[in-house]
Amino acid sequence: xxxxxxxxxxxxxxxxxxxxxxxxxxxxxxxxxxxxxxxxxxxxxxxxxxxxxxxxxxxxxxxxxxxxxxxxxxxxxxxxxxxxxxxxxxxxxxxxxxxxxxxxxxxxxxxxxxxxxxxxxxxxxxxxxxxxxxxxxxxxxxxxxxxxxxxxxxxxxxxxxxxxxxxxxxxxxxxxxxxxxxxxxxxxxxxxxxxxxxxxxxxxxxxxxxxxxxxxxxxxxxxxxxxxxxxxxxxxxxxxxxxxxxxxxxxxxxxxxxxxxxxx
Amino acid sequence: xxxxxxxxxxxxxxxxxxxxxxxxxxxxxxxxxxxxxxxxxxxxxxxxxxxxxxxxxxxxxxxxxxxxxxxxxxxxxxxxxxxxxxxxxxxxxxxxxxxxxxxxxxxxxxxxxxxxxxxxxxxxxxxxxxxxxxxxxxxxxxxxxxxxxxxxxxxxxxxxx
Numbered sequence: 001x002x003x004x005x006x007x008x009x010x011x012x013x014x015x016x017x018x019x020x021x022x023x024x025x026x027x028x029x030x031x032x033x034x035x036x037x038x039x040x041x042x043x044x045x046x047x048x049x050x051x052x053x054x055x056x057x058x059x060x061x062x063x064x065x066x067x068x069x070x071x072x073x074x075x076x077x078x079x080x081x082x083x084x085x086x087x088x089x090x091x092x093x094x095x096x097x098x099x100x101x102x103x104x105x106x107x108x109x110x111x112x113x114x115x116x117x118x119x120x121x122x123x124x125x126x127x128x129x130x131x132x133x134x135x136x137x138x139x140x141x142x143x144x145x146x147x148x149x150x151x152x153x154x155x156x157x158x159x160x161x162x163x164x165x166x167x168x169x170x171x172x173x174x175x176x177x178x179x180x181x182x183x184x185x186x187x188x189x190x191x192x193x194x195x196x197x198x199x200x201x202x203x204x205x206x207x208x209x210x211x212x213x214x215x216x217x218x219x220x221x222x223x224x225x226x227x228x229x230x231x232x233x234x235x236x237x238x239x240x241x242x243x244x245x246x247x248x249x250x251x252x253x254x255x256x257x258x259x260x261x262x263x264x
Numbered sequence: 265x266x267x268x269x270x271x272x273x274x275x276x277x278x279x280x281x282x283x284x285x286x287x288x289x290x291x292x293x294x295x296x297x298x299x300x301x302x303x304x305x306x307x308x309x310x311x312x313x314x315x316x317x318x319x320x321x322x323x324x325x326x327x328x329x330x331x332x333x334x335x336x337x338x339x340x341x342x343x344x345x346x347x348x349x350x351x352x353x354x355x356x357x358x359x360x361x362x363x364x365x366x367x368x369x370x371x372x373x374x375x376x377x378x379x380x381x382x383x384x385x386x387x388x389x390x391x392x393x394x395x396x397x398x399x400x401x402x403x404x405x406x407x408x409x410x411x412x413x414x415x416x417x418x419x420x421x422x423x424x425x
Contacts, residue, residue, distance in 0.1 A: 008327070032333040072330040079386040112387060116331075123332045132327065155265045159319055162274035163281070170275075170282045178286075197407045200299070201414060207279065208419050215275040219267045227267060 008064065010128050015244060016058035017129045021138030023245040024126050030252045031122050035115050037259040044114050046258060051118045060128050068124035069117070076113050083109035136160045137239060147230075154230035162218070170211055177206050272425030273316030276303065280320025285328070296400040300324075302408025304347065304371060308363040309412075309421035311351045316425075318343050331385065338381035346374045360413065368405040372398045 011017075016024075031050075038044045055065060089104025126135070140157030147153050178188060181202050188199050283300040300320065306313035321343045325335035350367040357363055379394035415421070 028333070068330050075386060079388070083387055116385060119333050120330050124330070127327055127332075135326070152265055155270050156315070156319070159270055159274040159277065159315065160323065162271060163277040163319060163323060166275060166278040167281055170278050171285065174282055174286060194407065197299070197411060201411055204411070204415055205418050208415065211275050211279055212272065212419070212424055215271045216268070219271040222267050222271070229265075 008068070008127055009131050010060050010064055012059055012129065014057060014059040014129070016054065016125065018244070019129075019248060020239055020241050020245045021130050021134040022142055022239060023241070023248050024130060025135070025138050025142060027248055027252050028122055028126055030256065032119055034256050034259050035118055037256075037263050038111070038115065040262070040264045042262050043259050044111055046255065046262070047118045048114060050255060051121045054122060054125055058125055058129050060125070064128055065121060065124055068128075069120060072116075072120060076116055079116070080109040080113045083112060132164045133161060133237075134239075136164070137235075137237065141239065154233075166211075166214070169214070170207070173210055174203070174207055177203055177210075269312050269315075269425045273313065273319065276306065276313060276316025276425075277319035277323060279303070280317065281324050281328075284324050296397065297404050298400070299404060299408075301371070301401060301404045302411060304343070304350075304405065305364050305367055305408055305412040306421060307347050307351055308354070308360060308367060309416060310425065311354070312425055313421075314344075314347045314351065317347060334381050334385045338377050342371075342374050342377040345377070346370045349374075360416070361409070364409040364412070368402065368409065371405050372402040375401050 035047055038047050055062070084101055084105045085099065087105030087108050088100070088102050089108070091103045092100060093103055093106065094101040130138075136157050139160070140153060143151075143153045143157075178186075182188070186199055186202055188196065188203070190196075191199070280300045280303050283303075284298065303313075303317055303320065306317060318340060321339055322336065325332055325339050329335045346367075349370045350363065353366050353370075354363055357366055375398040376394050378397050379388075379390050382388040382393045382397075383390045412421075
């Protein structure tokens with residue numbers, strides 16, 4: 001449980017890995033919206049093709065993508081069955097007892113499942129091929145214009161980085177506290193919801209105390225080193241926009257146009 | 265923003281994720297009990313906690329939810345909206361318990377946003393989905409209130425960030 005890599009990043013040098021995180025974020029944003037344009041076999045085919053090409057180009061072993069899908073596959077199957085059973089459109093295909101399966105329901109269920117799978121695959125691809133720090137940098141720059149309306153974007157991005165940095169540390173800390181409390185007779189793994197929640201208190205108190213001790217030390221260290229916020233701050237890693245990034249944006253626009261033209 | 269507030273909220277977000285990772289088995293059944301949702305009560309003690317809570321929701325959805333794209337939009341919208349309502353209502357409502365009660369009710373009602381999400385994404389039946397998600401949220405927030413109250417006695421949340 002404790003060797004989870006945050007964001008499940010799989011290191012690599014594929015073209016998808018090397019894309020600018022900003023471009024990846026923009027593309028996913030576009031993709032998640034335009035997927036809803038698809039409404040027939042050709043357009044859904046395009047969506048599937050795009051997802052498969054994405055997976056192949058990323059060179060991420062399929063088992064990592066499968067790991068992301070595993071959690072949701074039951075929901076997809078459930079959704080599919082629900083749609084097949086309750087949509088009454090098109091020709092009646094099968095009728096056994098109270099179960100009537102219509103062609104429209106079957107196709108509708110299939111389409112929703114494909115849409116969901118495509119969205120999950122593409123978003124998983126982002127976290128598989130981009131480090132959390134890169135994602136944070138990308139988000140900070142993309143949301144940069146919102147600083148004009150006084151939104152604390154820089155602070156928020158820094159918070160995100162600090163948070164990501166502390167997750168493994170706090171996980172380790174929690175594990176230690178859990179073991180220490182288990183040794184004293186606490187039981188976290190069984191019992192009713194109420195019992196389990198009650199068992200959380202002796203876990204949360206030391207966890208909060210130690211976590212905030214770290215926070216205080218970090219805040220002091222930052223102030224001692226002269227952290228004064230966004231103004232005039234330079235970056236260690238500078239994001240670079242290259243030809244392949246422009247290419248992806250063009251591909252996204254082409255996909256959008258294709259979906260608009262080919263939908264019925 | 266003070267450095268202390270910034271770092272404190274980052275830590276709250278990290279704690280939100282850590283708790284949700286460790287107590288996962290409870291959150292993936294028909295009725296979800298997302299234990300870290302009890303952190304929502306933190307805004308009752310100090311409104312500055314809104315950053316940490318929202319960030320916790322964002323990061324959990326971004327990195328651990330298979331349906332990140334949907335969850336990010338709806339989950340984050342639900343959190344921001346509900347927390348803002350609670351913070352604003354805090355001007356008229358005094359007392360920790362009363363505020364926590366309001367917070368619980370607000371979050372339970374706004375679960376309709378999550379129901380809309382699941383309806384859009386999965387064509388799940390809206391009312392039934394609202395009911396099951398709201399029940400889970402209500403239980404966690406209701407049971408979470410005394411937990412956070414006890415925690416606040418030991419750790420003074422108001423002065424922590």
